Amino acid sequence: MTAPWEEPDHKNLSNLIKKAKRKTFIRNIIISLIVTVVVLFGGFLLNIQLISSSSSQESKDEYALKNISGPNQYISGITGQDGFLSGTTEYNIYKVVEGVPIPWRTKKTVYNVFPFLPFANIGGSVNGLSLSLPDPDMIREGYEYTRSYNGLTGQRLMNFYIPDVNYNGKVLNDLSALEQMDQDKLVEMAISFDKPYSLAEVRKMIPPELTQVWYWVDTYDNRKFYDPYKDGNGNISFANPLFESWVFGFGIHLDGPQMNEKDFIASLEQGLEGKYEYEFNRIYNYLRGDKAKPSESDIRLLGVVLTGNAKELQILKGQPYVRGAVLGAIVDKY
Known part of the structure; x- marks a missing residue:
């Protein structure tokens, strides 16, 4: 038989064990909660840091x-939305x-901290829409492309024509259309040259009453791509x-001051290791040829974008x- 005085001791021991287990359980829950909060807060801060770095690189x-x-395009404002290891701008x-x-237009880009793990965002960038419409005069003259x-x-989108490329004689010249509109209308016009020119030559030969807003650079390393070709028929x-x-x-x-050839080369160098590095490197290598880097004399202009009123551009x-x-x-002016 068990002595009478042994039963309370047994119960007390059992209660002590239960209390110890309960305390351990509560302590483990508290520790788990603290660790979870610390991990989540740390992850939140890390996500902010990684997203900020990725967003900064994306903007760059x-x-x-x-x-x-x-x-003739400029960025007026940026808006962004961050997610988990990804975001949009x-x-x-x-x-x-x-x-x-x-x-x-509005350009939307999607970026990820780890590009190979898209998480919540899938896709690339969405640009402003464009549309093509038939032009009666162009149809009548046998153009193979549309406006x-x-x-x-x-608004109309500008076209550019590379010198020496065969367009089958179908090269637009809208200068005569300027006579048919209000002479005070303010217009933008892309001028494609008959041959490459230097920046100094372009600035000198364009009439001073016209504003030169953008210069088209020869970046075409594969001219054969534009040669006429025969199809199967x-x-x-x-x-x-x-x-x-x-x-x-x-x-x-x-x-600020006008950009020049030196600024263009510097802009190319800024993008040699970024998101668009393939295109930047292609242009950079084409311009430099066998040299270590391009020089200002390697920058040849194929055209220019001008602005002015309809009367001025007719010159x-x-x-x-x-x-x-x-x-x-x-x-309109106003």
Whole structure:
């Protein structure tokens, strides 16, 4: 038999064990909660730091690209939305025609801290819409391509023609169209040259009453790509002009000194290791040839974007250096 006095001791021991287990359980829960909070807070701070770094690099890459592309286009504002190890950024872009701003498009980019792990975001960038519409005059004259327009604003998109490329004689010249519009209309026009020129030559030969806002640089390392070719039926296809989103060059600063060849080379060097490094390296290597780096004399211009009123731009009619002239945005002065 168990002694009477042994039963309370047994119960007390059992209670002590239960209390110890309960304390251990509560302590473990508290520790787990503290660790979870610390880990979550640390992860939150780490996510902010990683996202901030990725967002900064994304903006750097986009501004580097903008410095060598987008004729007469400027970034007016940036909005962003961060997620878990990913985010999106929207760039609002506008044009300026003789001091009049024109909302142009919005570019949306998606970035990830680890590009191979997209997490919540999948995809690339979404650009402003464009649309093509038939032009009766172009159809009548046998053009194989159509007019392009900004799908958001309805404004015309500029075309560019590479010198010596065979377009089957179908090169637009909108200078005569200027006579048919209000002479006070402010217009943007892409001028494609008959041959490459230096920046000094372009600035000298363009009439001073016209504003030179952007210069188109020769970045075409594979001219054979634009040669006519025969399809399987024996028909010959000719090159189409380049849209303004496909050309590279440099322009003026709205609030600073004009860019030059040296600035263009510096802009290329900024993008050699970024998001668009393939295109930057292709252009950089084409310009430098066998040298260590390009020089200012390697920058040859194939065209220029001008602004002015309809009357002023008509001074270009008959100029031997004008191979093509394509209207872009058109606005009123006020």
